[in-house]
Amino acid sequence: MVTEKENNQITKQANTNSTRRAFLKNSGLTVGGIAIGATFGGLLGNLRGGEVQTEQTPPPVAEVANPNVALMFFTPDEYQTTNAAVERIFPEGENGPGAMELNAAIYIDHQLASQWGVNAKDYRLGPFYKPEPTQGEQIKLLRQDLFRLGLKRLDNYSNENYERQFLDLEAGEQDDVLAAFEEGKAGSISGVSTTEFFKLLRQLTLEGVYADPMYGGNKEMLGWEMRKYPGTRMGYINEIQKKDFVELEPNSLQSHMGHS
Amino acid sequence: MATKLPKEPVVVIGMGWAGGIIASELTKAGIKVVGLERGKERKMSDYLMVHDELRFQHREELMQDLSKETVTHRNNSKMRALPMRQYGTFIVGDGLGGAGSHWNGQTYRFLPYDFEIKTMTEERYGKNKIKADYPLQDWGITYDELEPYYDTFEKMSGISGETVELYGHRSNPYPTKPMLKTPVLEEFEKAAKKLGYKPYMMPSANLSENYENPDGIARAACQYCAYCENFGCEYGAKADPVVTVLPVAQETGNLDLRTHANVTRILNDGTKATGVIYVDALTGEEFEQPAEVVVVASYVFNNARLLLNSGLGKPYNPADGTGVIGKNYCYQVSSGYSTLFYNDREFNLYAGAGALGIEIPEFTGDNFDHANENFIHGAGIRSTQYGNRPIANNNVPIGTPSWGKEFKEQSIKYTNSILQVKSQGASMPHRQNYIDLDPTYKDAYGMPLLRITYDYTEQDKALVKYMAKVTRSIAEEMGPDHIDTVGEQAPFNVNVDTNTHNTGGVIMGAEPETSAINSYQQMWDAENVFVVGASAFPHNSCFNPTGTLGALSYRAAEGIETYLKQGGSLV
Numbered sequence A: 001m002v003t004e005k006e007n008n009q010i011t012k013q014a015n016t017n018s019t020r021r022a023f024l025k026n027s028g029l030t031v032g033g034i035a036i037g038a039t040f041g042g043l044l045g046n047l048r049g050g051e052v053q054t055e056q057t058p059p060p061v062a063e064v065a066n067p068n069v070a071l072m073f074f075t076p077d078e079y080q081t082t083n084a085a086v087e088r089i090f091p092e093g094e095n096g097p098g099a100m101e102l103n104a105a106i107y108i109d110h111q112l113a114s115q116w117g118v119n120a121k122d123y124r125l126g127p128f129y130k131p132e133p134t135q136g137e138q139i140k141l142l143r144q145d146l147f148r149l150g151l152k153r154l155d156n157y158s159n160e161n162y163e164r165q166f167l168d169l170e171a172g173e174q175d176d177v178l179a180a181f182e183e184g185k186a187g188s189i190s191g192v193s194t195t196e197f198f199k200l201l202r203q204l205t206l207e208g209v210y211a212d213p214m215y216g217g218n219k220e221m222l223g224w225e226m227r228k229y230p231g232t233r234m235g236y237i238n239e240i241q242k243k244d245f246v247e248l249e250p251n252s253l254q255s256h257m258g259h260s
Numbered sequence B: 001m002a003t004k005l006p007k008e009p010v011v012v013i014g015m016g017w018a019g020g021i022i023a024s025e026l027t028k029a030g031i032k033v034v035g036l037e038r039g040k041e042r043k044m045s046d047y048l049m050v051h052d053e054l055r056f057q058h059r060e061e062l063m064q065d066l067s068k069e070t071v072t073h074r075n076n077s078k079m080r081a082l083p084m085r086q087y088g089t090f091i092v093g094d095g096l097g098g099a100g101s102h103w104n105g106q107t108y109r110f111l112p113y114d115f116e117i118k119t120m121t122e123e124r125y126g127k128n129k130i131k132a133d134y135p136l137q138d139w140g141i142t143y144d145e146l147e148p149y150y151d152t153f154e155k156m157s158g159i160s161g162e163t164v165e166l167y168g169h170r171s172n173p174y175p176t177k178p179m180l181k182t183p184v185l186e187e188f189e190k191a192a193k194k195l196g197y198k199p200y201m202m203p204s205a206n207l208s209e210n211y212e213n214p215d216g217i218a219r220a221a222c223q224y225c226a227y228c229e230n231f232g233c234e235y236g237a238k239a240d241p242v243v244t245v246l247p248v249a250q251e252t253g254n255l256d257l258r259t260h261a262n263v264t265r266i267l268n269d270g271t272k273a274t275g276v277i278y279v280d281a282l283t284g285e286e287f288e289q290p291a292e293v294v295v296v297a298s299y300v301f302n303n304a305r306l307l308l309n310s311g312l313g314k315p316y317n318p319a320d321g322t323g324v325i326g327k328n329y330c331y332q333v334s335s336g337y338s339t340l341f342y343n344d345r346e347f348n349l350y351a352g353a354g355a356l357g358i359e360i361p362e363f364t365g366d367n368f369d370h371a372n373e374n375f376i377h378g379a380g381i382r383s384t385q386y387g388n389r390p391i392a393n394n395n396v397p398i399g400t401p402s403w404g405k406e407f408k409e410q411s412i413k414y415t416n417s418i419l420q421v422k423s424q425g426a427s428m429p430h431r432q433n434y435i436d437l438d439p440t441y442k443d444a445y446g447m448p449l450l451r452i453t454y455d456y457t458e459q460d461k462a463l464v465k466y467m468a469k470v471t472r473s474i475a476e477e478m479g480p481d482h483i484d485t486v487g488e489q490a491p492f493n494v495n496v497d498t499n500t501h502n503t504g505g506v507i508m509g510a511e512p513e514t515s516a517i518n519s520y521q522q523m524w525d526a527e528n529v530f531v532v533g534a535s536a537f538p539h540n541s542c543f544n545p546t547g548t549l550g551a552l553s554y555r556a557a558e559g560i561e562t563y564l565k566q567g568g569s570l571v
């Protein structure tokens, strides 16, 4: 058993150049003297958004406690797979962090748990017929279920073609799997084309890196910072008249609290 | 059993621009009005938390709840129509203010040509220019007759703009000066002028300066906050029924406003309405509200649907072109555009306003020669600065993958280095484009949904191709590093197209055989029913619709007042 106290010894290192693979490959990592599996280690590592430290030395950086970073929908395994997938959609690079570090998977978890995840504002009455390409989706599955089954299909397809789980594939292999999903060539998800799952994954990834941080993604507004997007201000009447680009620090919606 | 309420002089269905204007004009004249709105209450201070792209733009917080009702669509009558299960294309307003709360505020007048389009096209190009399957018709009113009502609407909402020579005569200049001409818009302006065009600032309901209207409503100037289209305005700078006509109506004490009141049917004896049935959307309780006059102001879709579900007016029959309810459903075409990519220039694209734009008039209406073209009418060629929000704006050059490393690099690289020259094209009616009741799908109250049978026509495709070339020539003159031009009109796709300008279905005209309402928006077949909104347009012009439906709403209010005094047909 890994106890709460032991968990805390896996610490975040601020601003390290950690990559997704650095911790995913960290199999057999040792926590509090107990060897644990790669999946679990990866999960814990990413919950803190960075590299996993395996030594028993005291944490070099204080723990960042963000209560929003926890799961309300995914199982830990599903979360891991989602993390790997969103990072391929929006990878870390010279221009900044990838979707994994930005907590896009946390965002997706929260969205799927919300009323949007159960299509509360969609038209849901039958009958459901197969649409022409111009008629929009006619999917009976709820988004929640489509996503969950889609993750399962990612693993099954990876196993069929590479004899490994999606998470254990090399980045290039993961790209190939996702491309097959995008093209609808990776089988079916309870009758739904894998393209639909891919569209959902892509949309949610972009939302997860660029939506207001109150939704759980866009960690520390780093998604906005990357594209010099200021988030929100009460107005830009001065900036809009300037010929040169005016770069502003990002502000989240929280800055509007207390205006009433 | 519905609870029967005491009879009232006027009941208005829907509290958007159309319903709000009617309510304000009638209550000011001392007439008691019951306003029924299916959605929730709204006020300006609610908008303090709207700078949330996800919630308002991508989760459509302010829009109609599709779990309660939607439309079905098919491209032609051989297809089976299927419900629009989630938003993709047009979005529909809901709640106090309707779509007037989250519109952009681009507020145009239509052209004199629009109102007499059939006559003028035949005069200039001969009788064969309009093919037989395009039921184009005059509106039963001229621009000059409607001009005073445009003037009233513009003064009430405080439109910011500049007079355009090529457009219809104005009795007064715009009440407020044009919006700021930003460096972004100057890029378009310079190029357009070099090509000999006369660019003008888009007429805007986002106030360019503080303004007090004739009703005594004072509103603050726009702050270019960039959360405009899809959002409510926390300053009240954007004209919205919630900050203009509705408080005026409420102030009189003559407006009995009921929210969460979803009207399902108009009661009638075939020649006159006696009232309406509505359901409390929260409790499910049903009420009957008797009234002397019923005003249908529930947007294009429900205007037609309520009449059809109530057996009012003769349904349109596409087989022989007879009947009127559901006829001449139109849209708009905006698939001709150019995207400009700059490698080493950055613009302040995070800033903007919903009606901040610049446009040229030379390709609108009949302002250019169509003798050798396979289409009539035209498009506004324009460049806008709404404020590019990050989830919605990830433009990359054509050919770039839509995800992965390269997508990320390119979309971030061009985030602040991308401009567009766009076109908004007119939409002509076609005999096979119409709306009626869906035979299969129902709303949450058990009433049939509206079915849209619609696809782009040969006229649309020719127009788009032509306008794409115009956008290209201006884009080239602007001199970016790379230009992508799109000029093919694909089939109408309910999940892809993004234009909120649906029109027609309950059209106005001079004769009862070819139109549903007269120029006071009074039904030919039921003199105490007035159907107000863009549903009245016999075709759609190349401008945003609200200025025109606002003007027609003022005229309708005048008609209703007269009708309450003397009864009978107003024309």
Ligand SMILES: Cc1cc2nc3c(=O)[nH]c(=O)nc-3n(C[C@H](O)[C@H](O)[C@H](O)COP(=O)(O)OP(=O)(O)OC[C@H]3O[C@@H](n4cnc5c(N)ncnc54)[C@H](O)[C@@H]3O)c2cc1C
Residues within 6 Å of the ligand: B013, B014, B015, B016, B017, B018, B019, B036, B037, B038, B039, B091, B092, B093, B094, B095, B096, B097, B098, B099, B100, B102, B103, B104, B105, B106, B107, B108, B229, B230, B261, B262, B263, B264, B297, B298, B299, B300, B302, B354, B355, B500, B501, B532, B533, B534, B544, B545, B546, B547, B549
């Ligand atoms: C995002 C967006 C941007 C836009 N930008 C522009 C623009 O820049 N310029 C422009 O000219 N136009 C624009 N439009 C269009 C413009 O908003 C509409 O033309 C205008 O608001 C229509 O006014 P209306 O009163 O006819 O309908 P609405 O504003 O839709 O009001 C109808 C009301 O009726 C209610 N209702 C419907 N059915 C029932 C029922 N059965 N019982 C009770 N109530 C009912 C609805 O809830 C709604 O409140 C935009 C629209 C959108 C969605």
Ligand code: SF4
Residues within 6 Å of the ligand: B205, B206, B207, B221, B222, B223, B224, B225, B226, B227, B228, B229, B231, B232, B233, B234, B235, B236, B237, B238, B352, B353, B354
């Ligand atoms: S851009 Fe201007 S009009 Fe639009 S919401 Fe912001 S302040 Fe209001």
